Amino acid sequence: MYTKFPHNRGMISIFALALMTLAFQAPSSRARSSHFQVLPGQRILLKGDSITRGYGFGNYTDPSPLRSLPGIATILLRENLPHAPSFERLPGLWQGLNPDGSPKTVDTWAAEIERQIKTGELRAGDWLIFEDAGPIEKCVHPAPWPWEKDIYRQYRQALREMALAAEKAIGRDHIVFMTMFDYQPTSVNCGRCEWDAPLDDGKKTGNDAIRDEAAELGVTAIDMNHVMDEADRYLTRAGWGRPVGPDGIHPNVYGNYVMTLAILGALGADIAAWRLDGLLKHFKHPAAGGDVPSVWGFKKDPSDAQRNAILKDLRAIVVSVLRQTKSGNARNPDRPSISGETAGIKRILRHGRILARAAAQPAETTRTVSYEVGKFFQLDRENCLLVASMREQGGHDFEVGNDGFVFKKLSEITAEKAFPINRLETNYRLKNGSGFGVMGKFPVSGGFVPLGAKLADGKPHPAAGTGFLFSGTLTFLPDRSNGHPQASRDDRLIEFMQLRWDGKSLRVTGREMIDNLLGVKVGRVALSNYIPQDKGFLCPFGADDGSYTVVFRFDWDGRRWKPVAAGKPFITAIAPQEQNKPRVYRYLETEASIQRVNDRYLVYTRGRDPKGRVYTSSDGLNYNLLFDHPNHTVPQTLNQGLDGGLYLASNTGPGWLRNPLFAWAMRGRDFVEPMIIHDEKGIRDDKGPETPFVDHGVGGNFMLEGRWRHFFLYRVCDLRETNGEGAPPRPQTGLYLAEMMYR
Numbered sequence: 001m002y003t004k005f006p007h008n009r010g011m012i013s014i015f016a017l018a019l020m021t022l023a024f025q026a027p028s029s030r031a032r033s034s035h036f037q038v039l040p041g042q043r044i045l046l047k048g049d050s051i052t053r054g055y056g057f058g059n060y061t062d063p064s065p066l067r068s069l070p071g072i073a074t075i076l077l078r079e080n081l082p083h084a085p086s087f088e089r090l091p092g093l094w095q096g097l098n099p100d101g102s103p104k105t106v107d108t109w110a111a112e113i114e115r116q117i118k119t120g121e122l123r124a125g126d127w128l129i130f131e132d133a134g135p136i137e138k139c140v141h142p143a144p145w146p147w148e149k150d151i152y153r154q155y156r157q158a159l160r161e162m163a164l165a166a167e168k169a170i171g172r173d174h175i176v177f178m179t180m181f182d183y184q185p186t187s188v189n190c191g192r193c194e195w196d197a198p199l200d201d202g203k204k205t206g207n208d209a210i211r212d213e214a215a216e217l218g219v220t221a222i223d224m225n226h227v228m229d230e231a232d233r234y235l236t237r238a239g240w241g242r243p244v245g246p247d248g249i250h251p252n253v254y255g256n257y258v259m260t261l262a263i264l265g266a267l268g269a270d271i272a273a274w275r276l277d278g279l280l281k282h283f284k285h286p287a288a289g290g291d292v293p294s295v296w297g298f299k300k301d302p303s304d305a306q307r308n309a310i311l312k313d314l315r316a317i318v319v320s321v322l323r324q325t326k327s328g329n330a331r332n333p334d335r336p337s338i339s340g341e342t343a344g345i346k347r348i349l350r351h352g353r354i355l356a357r358a359a360a361q362p363a364e365t366t367r368t369v370s371y372e373v374g375k376f377f378q379l380d381r382e383n384c385l386l387v388a389s390m391r392e393q394g395g396h397d398f399e400v401g402n403d404g405f406v407f408k409k410l411s412e413i414t415a416e417k418a419f420p421i422n423r424l425e426t427n428y429r430l431k432n433g434s435g436f437g438v439m440g441k442f443p444v445s446g447g448f449v450p451l452g453a454k455l456a457d458g459k460p461h462p463a464a465g466t467g468f469l470f471s472g473t474l475t476f477l478p479d480r481s482n483g484h485p486q487a488s489r490d491d492r493l494i495e496f497m498q499l500r501w502d503g504k505s506l507r508v509t510g511r512e513m514i515d516n517l518l519g520v521k522v523g524r525v526a527l528s529n530y531i532p533q534d535k536g537f538l539c540p541f542g543a544d545d546g547s548y549t550v551v552f553r554f555d556w557d558g559r560r561w562k563p564v565a566a567g568k569p570f571i572t573a574i575a576p577q578e579q580n581k582p583r584v585y586r587y588l589e590t591e592a593s594i595q596r597v598n599d600r601y602l603v604y605t606r607g608r609d610p611k612g613r614v615y616t617s618s619d620g621l622n623y624n625l626l627f628d629h630p631n632h633t634v635p636q637t638l639n640q641g642l643d644g645g646l647y648l649a650s651n652t653g654p655g656w657l658r659n660p661l662f663a664w665a666m667r668g669r670d671f672v673e674p675m676i677i678h679d680e681k682g683i684r685d686d687k688g689p690e691t692p693f694v695d696h697g698v699g700g701n702f703m704l705e706g707r708w709r710h711f712f713l714y715r716v717c718d719l720r721e722t723n724g725e726g727a728p729p730r731p732q733t734g735l736y737l738a739e740m741m742y743r
Helices: 009-018 069-080 109-118 151-170 206-217 224-237 253-266 277-283 304-324
Strands: 043-047 086-089 127-130 175-178 220-222 345-355 369-378 384-392 399-407 419-423 425-429 436-449 466-476 494-501 506-514 531-533 536-542 549-556 561-566 589-597 600-607 611-617 624-630 637-640 646-650 661-667 670-678 692-704 707-718 734-742
Touching: 043 069, 069 086, 069 253, 069 277, 109 151, 127 151, 151 175, 151 206, 175 206, 175 253, 206 220, 220 253, 224 253, 224 304, 253 304, 277 304, 345 661, 345 670, 369 399, 369 436, 369 692, 369 707, 369 734, 384 436, 399 466, 419 436, 419 466, 419 494, 419 506, 436 494, 436 531, 436 536, 466 561, 531 589, 536 561, 536 589, 549 589, 549 600, 589 637, 600 637, 637 692, 646 670, 646 692, 661 692, 670 692, 670 707, 670 734
Parallel strands: 043 086, 043 127, 127 175, 175 220
Antiparallel strands: 345 734, 369 384, 384 399, 399 419, 399 436, 425 436, 436 466, 466 494, 494 506, 531 536, 536 549, 549 561, 589 600, 600 611, 611 624, 637 646, 646 661, 661 670, 692 707, 707 734
């Protein structure tokens, strides 16, 4: 069965014809909730009150991990995932009361979140799980309080402001609310503590406020009230007791367990199949090596065997409730985006940083090496390849090569699984004989024909399972501090690599250094990947000094990929009268990206003027200027989404400012409706020392986990890491991933 595509002529031509009609199976019928959606590097952050602090034994001091939700979650995650995300409590900023009764430091949840974003406690890719208990009318908010009137509306407003503050860093897809279970405090006057009781309007409840605001915002809501009610019925009927302690407020160790399972299940964990062995031993009596002499809040004490049975029964209850409530998902798929709409993009799922530091020190490097820029490639119907560039910290943009990562799930992308694609050359002799330098190896672009791919007529593609990469180079001084001023055009080589995938392993089957293709001098690699054209690929290159762009066609000759045709070089930028830069840093137009829409080919270039230019072609090789537009001298890529629409990813400048990173939809001869992909400065202290670089973003459409998805890779670092100052990597430096969600 073939994968069905949207009825869009541009998409049909790109995927069904140009991508050689991959013979993919239909998407798996397995529920999406069975795939855990939290990736390595992301964190699950639990924000709330005393329940999040952990009171499972009736105190805040017991050393057992069962005392808190994060403690239980950590055991489950480590036992069931090869690269477990961390599960942490996000502490509030509550510091008591001022004399007038108002809270110190902050007045609202939103203010807490804004502070935590600026300090880096909450960052792109994190998941925020929000829990609130206690008096409904006494959430953190400006005095006077408690609220006495209009509690439902005011509580919803507090939730909304918090979510909008968090959205700046993590997006709404990573925000989770939960309803609150009912409890009956036995020793304190709790006021409005019954979350299913009508508020002052006599109609709406506190849980209604949570559910309604989650639906309005389009964020996930876990019906924890329902989950805990079912757990309470089971334990009460069995005569054990309740999932809360005798204070009638805090969950005991079994209540913590139930809440933890509900959270992980709502995030997509297949909790029904997860191992519990690591957790079971903690629930035993101390005499058997466990942590629980008796369960706080239980009327009678289960044996160790009975305790194990209770854990398994409670898990079945959680699984059943989540299934009934569609895995806790209360999202509204048609909600409007507060950031506008771009090229059919409805919202952006920010997966955050997927790679930071190299796990093993690359050969011929001594300083910290950070991952920077990445490209995805489709290997077959299940596997993708990430090729990520690496920069040695301490000077200019000194790239030392690329690593590869083969994966079936995003969660499999970890630094420990890297294998080398190429590496720098440390004893490079300049072609003019003027000395030696170090040749850095820069991010790749390339093309790959997936294993099992077929042509438009249904015949197997002769090159299926093969591809090629180009990695640009730049020759640096021996101390790696700057580009080598004596380097000539002949020193701007490009490494050409042949790839083969057999379904199990990826091999680099050939390497050569080139500066000439079919008699045309080339020295700069495209910023985007290359696009298919029937059996071959169209690949744009630039001259070493950016004095022209030329598009080549590459075909498979039965043994290797090679150039077979070249278009005419094209350029419209005008050279300056005086060129005061060393040749290694000169350019007029550079960093081409190429796309196809219906029967037209488009090439986009970044100009030094500063302008961005869109060129058009009917044959894919020869181009004329379609239009230009003002843009700063920053990286700019033209990308195509799942709907066939085009968008430009770039920054607005000016100067060296590369933040925020935007996506603009291409409409006719203009780019409109900007949507923020990542705003590092906006979510941090704008008076601090950082000058963030959020740039070099490239998007593409890939089949992963049984469905087509649009992924966008980009880097985040600090200007001072790349401008020669030698600043160390920032806490947020690395390769980031966003996912464009389409209707």
